[in-house]
Amino acid sequence: MTLSIHKNILKISLFVVYISVTLLVVFGLSAVFTYLNTGADRNLMLHNKIHETVHYQPEIIWDISNTEGREMSNTTLQNLEKDYLNAWYVKQVAFEKNTDKGLKDYYTKSALATIKNSINTNTKNKISIQGTSTNHHPSVDFFSEDGQLVVLTDKEVKEYKRIYKNNILQLETTEVNTYQILLLLEDGFWRIRQILRIEPTKISNNQVHLTQLNQNIKGINYYPQDTPWDMFGEDFNEKIINQDFNIIQNAGLNTIRVFIPYEDFGKSEVKAEKLEKLSTVLNLAVKNNLKVIITLFDFYGDYQVLDWTLNNKHATKIINHCKEHPALLAWDLKNEPNLDFESRGKENVLAWLKQMIYHVKSIDRIHPVTIGWSNTKSATYLKDMLDFVSFHYYEDLQQLEKAYQQLEKNIPDKKIVLGEYGISSYRGLWNPFGNSEEDQAEYHQQFQKIASKNKIPFISWTLYDFKKIPKEVVGQLPWRKYNQKHFGFINQTGERKASFQYISKP
CATH class of the missing domain: 3.10.450.240 (Nuclear Transport Factor 2; Chain: A,)
Structure with a gap:
């Protein structure tokens, strides 16, 4: 009998719990439906999706x-x-x-x-x-x-x-x-x-004011050895950068090219601490008698029209912060944007670049503007809107002189700067038939002879061999990573390679 009473109590308890849970669910759903069916509140929910997010x-x-x-x-x-x-x-x-x-x-x-x-x-x-x-x-x-x-x-x-x-x-x-x-x-x-x-x-006729490039550029693309593609990150080191700039200046160079990563700097809401680090770099450049080309929008590749206002705000903040600094030589709007023609659409990329040229020049009418095209074929794009033309060259060195002379014919009224060039000295497991350090030195010696003969302004790639390469730069394939690690004039242990003697002259 006692067992029967306990069973009845258990059944009643379970029934009460079941009813309670059911009532809670019903009342809860009712409250949700009431909330969703309230006109103003529903509009508020939909409205906030856009209202609380920065799109424009x-x-x-x-x-x-x-x-x-x-x-x-x-x-x-x-x-x-x-x-x-x-x-x-x-x-x-x-x-x-x-x-x-x-x-x-x-x-x-x-x-x-x-x-x-x-x-x-x-x-x-x-x-x-x-x-x-x-x-x-x-x-x-x-x-x-x-x-x-x-x-x-x-x-x-x-x-x-x-x-x-x-x-x-x-x-x-x-x-x-x-x-x-x-x-x-x-x-x-x-x-x-x-x-x-x-x-x-x-x-709008969108006329652009052209500015003369007055520097005889002998330069180098720069990242600190331990923080390639993350120069303004948590490991920013003023002492190391100053030492590197001293090396660059003493080697007979007068210009550095640096890169501003779009997202890392805060996109449209540019971070104050990043601008402070950029100011430090510019101050150290002045200290070491170097001029600086600032390359904007690194690691940016969207170009869609609805992003333009966010891009413009990003550029405005950086340009206003730097435009009166004595170290600033020029603005490079984007590194190798022609590589995005296929994936993003050529007309989208060119329209974005045109608009950005107008925008940058509306803020800074003093410093010249260029674009770092990846090859000679693309170097004529937007040439009439740019103050000087910049291209990169990683092809057969024996063809450089001919290619440069052809560019001079196609663009007779502008300075033409070789913004990147170089050769890797990696020879190992992932490329057993690659170039040696001696091959690299011979390459740079020959380049300097060509540059001297044709009066080519140049910016080499790069000061250091790197120990690590972010996957965003060359992907995951090891043969590409190892090749990219060994373009420098100084090796991973800090020793000057044979090519260093040709960093600025034959």
């Missing part, structure tokens, strides 16, 4: 000095700017992808209907538009007393567009437009109610 950061300069109505606080202006720029961003995504996703979070119903009609027409005609805006100059004309309505005029908005039909480029243009915009505050967010172009579209 064009240069924007506000004017609230002549605002009629209520005075606008800094907090209100910050919220207005965030929602206004996000509205531009989602519209550009919509026209590129022909989708209305995300639009309702930044446009009222009437404005949304107009955009949807355009998307439907483009979809029907197999048209897509890639675009971005890089500059905004909004002035707040009116802010209602209840804080629910804003009228602004956005002047001289610089817009880039690429129009495709059936995935074939039909038109590429840069426009300057002025808009009047009406925004309403709904659910705590500013939504565009109306946007009108109030001045005729002006086609």
Whole structure:
């Protein structure tokens, strides 16, 4: 009987637990469904996916000095700017992808209907538009007393567009437009109610100011031996860099080329500590009587139009930080971007480079700008927009003189700099028939004779043999890694190789 009572108690207990759990699940799901079916809250969830993430950061300069109505606080202006720029961003995504996703979070119903009609027409005609805006100059004309309505005029908005039909480029243009915009505050967010172009579209001529390269370059691409491709990382060592610069200067060289990794420096939010290290490098260059070519956007390879504003902000921060430093010689926008033609699309890469040339020159009109093309074949791209041409050469040294003379014929009005060249001295398991250190020395001696005869400005690769090569540079294959480790004039133990005597002269 006692056993039967215990069984009954156990059954009742299990039943109570089952009912309790069921009720919790039901009430929990009910609360979730109630939350999801609340209009404002659902919009908030969707809105925050874009609202809290940095996608789009064009240069924007506000004017609230002549605002009629209520005075606008800094907090209100910050919220207005965030929602206004996000509205531009989602519209550009919509026209590129022909989708209305995300639009309702930044446009009222009437404005949304107009955009949807355009998307439907483009979809029907197999048209897509890639675009971005890089500059905004909004002035707040009116802010209602209840804080629910804003009228602004956005002047001289610089817009880039690429129009495709059936995935074939039909038109590429840069426009300057002025808009009047009406925004309403709904659910705590500013939504565009109306946007009108109030001045005729002006086609930007994008003229570039050219700057002369006044240095007779005899240089070297530089990384510290222990931190190749991570020069500004945690192991940054001012003492070692100063010692290396002293070696370079005493060897008869006058220029170094350094690289700024895009992500490591913080992408659009450039890190202050990285800029401090870059300043240290520039200061040490001055101390050792060296000039510096700064190569931007290392390890960057996206180029998509919607990234341009983030790229521009990155470049702006670095250029403004360095442009008045006496060590700075020139800007190299990107190392070997032509290698991305196949994977990223030639027209995408060239459009990104054109835009970046305009942007850099708009900030710094003094220092010359170039691009580090990987070969002579690509060296003529954008030649009329660049201050000097830079190419790399790892081919048959016997053909260099002919190749350089041909470039001089194709580009008669610009200095042409050999921005990288060299030969590995690795001979071992992964390349038993490779070049020896004696072969390397002979190569550099012969190069210096060619350079002297043809007055070729040069930047060799590189000061040191390296002990480790990141996989991002040459991949995982050991024969490629070992080959890359042995291009230096100084070996892994710090001893000068036979080639060192030809680092700057025959």
